[in-house]
Amino acid sequence: MIEQASPAAQTALTRKAFEIDTIPVIYTEMGTGDPIVLLHLPVNPMHVYKKTVPELAKHYRVITLDIRPIVASWYYEGYGTLLRFVTDYLVKALDRLGLTRVPVIASFMGCGVAMTLAIRNPDRVSRLVMISPLGLTTRPKTSAFGLIFGLMNLPGMRSLFHLFMSNMAFQRAVLKFDQRVFGPYRVNEFFYQAPAEGIAHHLSQLYDGLGDPPNPFAFETFINVIQHLRYREIRHLIPTIEQRTLLLFGEEDILIPAKTARRYKATLPNSELHFVPKARVFLHWEAADQVNGLIREFLQRRDK
Amino acid sequence: MHREVIEIDLVPVLYYVEGEGEPVIAFHLPTSPHHCFARNVSELAKSFKVYVVDLRPPVVLKTWRMRNMRLIDYLEEVVLKFMDALGIKKTRLIGAHKAGALAMYMAARHPDRISKLVLYSTLGLTRAPSSAPAFRFIFFFMKWPGVAFMGRVKMIRQFVKWADLRGVGQWRVGQFFGPGEPHDHATLTRHLELIYTTFLSPPDIWAYEVMIFTINYLKYDVVDPFIPQITQKTLLVFGDDEYAIPQAHQQEYRRLIKQSEVLTIKNTRLYPHYECAEEVNAHTIRFLTGD
Numbered sequence: 001m002i003e004q005a006s007p008a009a010q011t012a013l014t015r016k017a018f019e020i021d022t023i024p025v026i027y028t029e030m031g032t033g034d035p036i037v038l039l040h041l042p043v044n045p046m047h048v049y050k051k052t053v054p055e056l057a058k059h060y061r062v063i064t065l066d067i068r069p070i071v072a073s074w075y076y077e078g079y080g081t082l083l084r085f086v087t088d089y090l091v092k093a094l095d096r097l098g099l100t101r102v103p104v105i106a107s108f109m110g111c112g113v114a115m116t117l118a119i120r121n122p123d124r125v126s127r128l129v130m131i132s133p134l135g136l137t138t139r140p141k142t143s144a145f146g147l148i149f150g151l152m153n154l155p156g157m158r159s160l161f162h163l164f165m166s167n168m169a170f171q172r173a174v175l176k177f178d179q180r181v182f183g184p185y186r187v188n189e190f191f192y193q194a195p196a197e198g199i200a201h202h203l204s205q206l207y208d209g210l211g212d213p214p215n216p217f218a219f220e221t222f223i224n225v226i227q228h229l230r231y232r233e234i235r236h237l238i239p240t241i242e243q244r245t246l247l248l249f250g251e252e253d254i255l256i257p258a259k260t261a262r263r264y265k266a267t268l269p270n271s272e273l274h275f276v277p278k279a280r281v282f283l284h285w286e287a288a289d290q291v292n293g294l295i296r297e298f299l300q301r302r303d304k
Numbered sequence: 305m306h307r308e309v310i311e312i313d314l315v316p317v318l319y320y321v322e323g324e325g326e327p328v329i330a331f332h333l334p335t336s337p338h339h340c341f342a343r344n345v346s347e348l349a350k351s352f353k354v355y356v357v358d359l360r361p362p363v364v365l366k367t368w369r370m371r372n373m374r375l376i377d378y379l380e381e382v383v384l385k386f387m388d389a390l391g392i393k394k395t396r397l398i399g400a401h402k403a404g405a406l407a408m409y410m411a412a413r414h415p416d417r418i419s420k421l422v423l424y425s426t427l428g429l430t431r432a433p434s435s436a437p438a439f440r441f442i443f444f445f446m447k448w449p450g451v452a453f454m455g456r457v458k459m460i461r462q463f464v465k466w467a468d469l470r471g472v473g474q475w476r477v478g479q480f481f482g483p484g485e486p487h488d489h490a491t492l493t494r495h496l497e498l499i500y501t502t503f504l505s506p507p508d509i510w511a512y513e514v515m516i517f518t519i520n521y522l523k524y525d526v527v528d529p530f531i532p533q534i535t536q537k538t539l540l541v542f543g544d545d546e547y548a549i550p551q552a553h554q555q556e557y558r559r560l561i562k563q564s565e566v567l568t569i570k571n572t573r574l575y576p577h578y579e580c581a582e583e584v585n586a587h588t589i590r591f592l593t594g595d
Contacts, residue, residue, distance in 0.1 A: 017316055019309045021506040024316035024361075069316070076458060077507045162456045168369045213313035216365035 013053065015046075020092045023073045026066040027097075031057030036299070037094070037102050038064040041071065041109035042225040044215065047205035048107060051288035052295070059296065065093060067113070072220035075158075075228070082228040087116045094124060103299055107131035107284065112231050119237045128245040129295055132256050132281040135231050136238065136263055140255035140281075144186045152226040161223060175210050179203065183210075190282040192252045202282075238267050245271040246298040248291060250279035272298075305345060312385045315365050318358040319386070323349025328592065329383070330398035331357045331406070334518035336511070339498040340400050340424075343581030344588070351589055352396070357386060359403065360510040363517050375521040379406050380413070387417065396592050400424040401574070402518055405527045408561075411538075412530035421538040422588055424577045428524050428531065429553045436479040436547040446519040455516045465512075468496065469503060482545045482573040484580070531560045538564040539591040541584055543572035565591075 013030045028046055030053050040048045045064050056062045070089045071082065078085040090113060094102070103126050106114035111133030118125040134140070139149045151157065164170045183203045188194075195202060204211055209218025245268050249261040258275065265273040274294055279286040305322040320338060322345055330348075332340040337356050348354045359379055362368070368378035383406075387395060397418050399407025404426025411418040432443050445451070454460045468476075474492040477499060481487070500515075501508035538561045542549045558566045567587050569576035577584040 015311070017309045017311050019307070019316070019318060022318070022501075022508045022510060024309055024311075024318075026311065026316070073509045076456075076461060076512070077502075077509045159453075159457060163453050168372065171370065208314070212371070213315075214367050214370045215314045216367050 011057075013057075018093075018096055020089055020096060023089060024069045025089075025093045025096075026069065027093075028053070028064045030054065030062050031060055033060045035061045035063055035097075035099050035102050037099065037104050038062065039067065039090075039104060039106040039110035039114055041067065041113065041229070042221050043206040043218075044208045045110070047202075047208075048282075049105075049284070052105070052284050052292060055288070055292040056295065060299070063097065063099075065090070067093075067110075068215075068217040068221040071224050071229075072217040075220070075224055081230070081233060082224060083112060083116050083231070083233060086113050087120060090117055091121055091124065100124070101126050103127040103129065105129040105131070105295065106133070108281065109134050109225055109229055111135050112229060112234070115238060115241060116234050118241050118243050119234055122242060125243055127299065128241070128243050129248070129298065130245060130264070131248045131284055131291070132250065132253060133247070133264065134256070136235065136267060137256070137260055138229075138231060141257060141260075142189050142254050144182075144189055145255065148186075149226055152223065158223055158227060178207070179210060183207065189254060190280055192250065192278050192280045192286060195282075195285065239269060241268055242270060244298075246294065247271050247273045248283060248294060249273070249275050250281055250283040250286070251275040251277045253280045253283075255281045305349070310386065310389055312362070312382050312389065313367070315362050315367055315382070317361060317382060317386055320345070320356040320358075321353065322346065323351070323353045325352045327355060327392045327395045328352040328398060329355045329357060329387070329392070329395045330400070331359050331383070331403040332400040333359055333363070333402040333406070333522065334514050335499045336360075336501045336508070337400075337403075339495075339501075340575070340578070341398075342498075343578050344585055347581070347585040348589060348592075351593060355390070355392075357383065358510070359383075359406075360508075360514040363522075364510045364513045366517070374523065374526065375517070376406060376409055376523065376526060379522075380410050383410060384414065384417065393417070394419050396420040396422070398422040398424065398588070399426060400577070402427050402522055404428060405522070405524050408534060409527045409530055411536050412533040415535055418536055420592060421534065421536045422541070422591065423538065423557075424541045424584075425543065425549055425574045426540065426557070427549075428527050429556055430549050431524060435550075438476040438479040442476070442515075443519060446516055452513075452516050452520065455513050461512060465502060468500070469493075473500065473503075479547060480574045482543060482548075482571045482579055484571050485575075485578075531557070532562075534561045534564075536563065537591070539588065540564055540566045541576050541587070542566065542568050543574060543576045543579075544568045544570050545573040548573045548576075 015028050017026050038049050053062050070086050074082050074085045104114045111130045112135040115135050184199045187199050187203045208215040247264050276283045276287045284291045305320050307320050309316050309318050345354050362382045397407045404423040405428040411421045473496040477492050477495045478487050497503040502511035542554050569580045572579040
């Protein structure tokens with residue numbers, strides 16, 4: 001449920017929405033001060049940054065954008081490549097929020113969008129923080145994600161998916177299977193140690209298309225990013241990113257291993273790389289204090 | 305008038321708001337409510353705070369199917385939660401076309417939330433909006449098995465839109481309006497774009513699939529038993545053209561809704577409130593402001 005925006009409410013987490021060309025953009029806002037934008041794809045960014053936002057909001061106005069409605073809208077009514085479309089609308093969203101130049105914190109597939117923004121609109125991004133990024137590589141390395149990417153990219157899979165998913169009984173069966181079997185296996189790979197909240201909690205919060213109420217943009221976003229979020233158009237331009245960039249990886253990450261992390265460091269000229277011990281791709285949950293400290297220190301350094 | 309968006313259970317609901325005073329909520333389905341009420345809102349907003357709610361996103365996003373709900377029950381829930389979110393305890397309700405059935409359903413079931421009812425060319429007793437050939441064609445085609453799936457195939461969408469802009473759409477839209485509204489190609493193309501906003505640039509992302517889903521899933525059978533239970537004062541506005549809501553149904557609404565009055569606008573068809581806006585606005589304001 002939305003809460004109405006009011007200046008007094010900004011110390012608390014408020015959830016708001018606006019539209020650009022009928023495409024909704026959902027965002028949360030917390031804190032006051034210089035703005036920071038948080039991005040994530042393909043799952044629920046509000047959960048991904050749950051331990052990041054309150055800490056950063058002590059010093060900044062933290063805006064977490066849920067760009068999944070933009071991603072979900074692209075296939076039917078969008079234009080160009082998915083990456084271009086999403087980045088164009090991200091710029092419009094920044095305009096709408098009155099953000100001229102902001103630090104962008106992104107994770108996972110959201111990093112591809114953040115890097116595209118930094119490349120195409122360098123005047124809009126002051127700094128980049130990338131947590132377990134995809135961009136130099138297209139997909140995570142584990143067998144679970146290999147299976148997802150392999151299946152979803154088979155010819156005709158989108159049509160088949162929609163044919164079956166337009167049957168609600170089939171949809172509920174798929175959801176049940178994911179909740180009980182494949183989902184826990186997949187989400188387990190995000191963590192080095194079993195999370196205290198339980199895997200089921202993270203599964204339901206991250207993949208909120210399974211929730212009650214279900215997020216209506218979750219499935220379409222998932223198909224679109226897996227089939228169409230390709231980074232070929234920006235990969236050769238990544239070395240041109242001039243913004244100072246903080247790269248954060250989990251030392252035990254099996255989705256984006258250390259070798260890939262070092263490639264980012266070598267490719268991005270103004271970057272610094274940190275490995276967080278005893279953490280995987282969800283390092284901003286597993287080692288929240290350390291990650292938040294690194295981000296805060298990196299952002300404050302700019303002010304000197 | 306300004307346009308806002310609010311989330312209801314993670315589903316974005318777009319709405320326009322204009323004016324100050326007691327609330328009036330207007331909705332229309334299955335096409336653009338903005339076009340449907342284009343000639344009414346500003347006039348009504350001189351006396352009321354008018355909210356035009358676009359119910360197309362809740363239809364298209366289909367969380368009602370995942371929640372195993374009937375579409376009409378889901379839309380009722382959306383409107384009630386919309387009212388709660390905006391602090392509207394009780395409202396006057398204007399429903400047009402397919403959304404007229406929703407308005408009747410809500411009025412009968414929630415007399416504590418709806419004070420008066422205005423219905424423009426409402427469906428409910430009438431299943432299809434018109435006996436005009438265009439509508440018979442649409443309803444025949446849209447009810448084919450697999451059409452909902454075909455609507456998700458990008459190439460089929462593009463073909464349908466291509467054909468629509470090259471005559472099919474103008475032919476269809478021409479049958480919405482009576483002889484008083486110009487029927488030249490340019491006017492009909494403008495109506496086509498504004499009614500089916502999928503033709504706008506950039507296109508309205510909700511406009512395409514809403515037709516398929518309302519035709520197939522917005523059922524009136526559940527509404528019919530509630531029509532005699534409507535206790536609110538009700539103004540029914542219809543056209544009198546041969547392709548308008550049939551006279552027999554107009555009189556049946558009048559008979560079933562105890563405190564109702566029927567306004568028939570001459571030489572209009574499905575958009576009497578658009579074609580003769582001045583007359584309909586005057587009656588609507590009189591009705592909504594009177595005891």
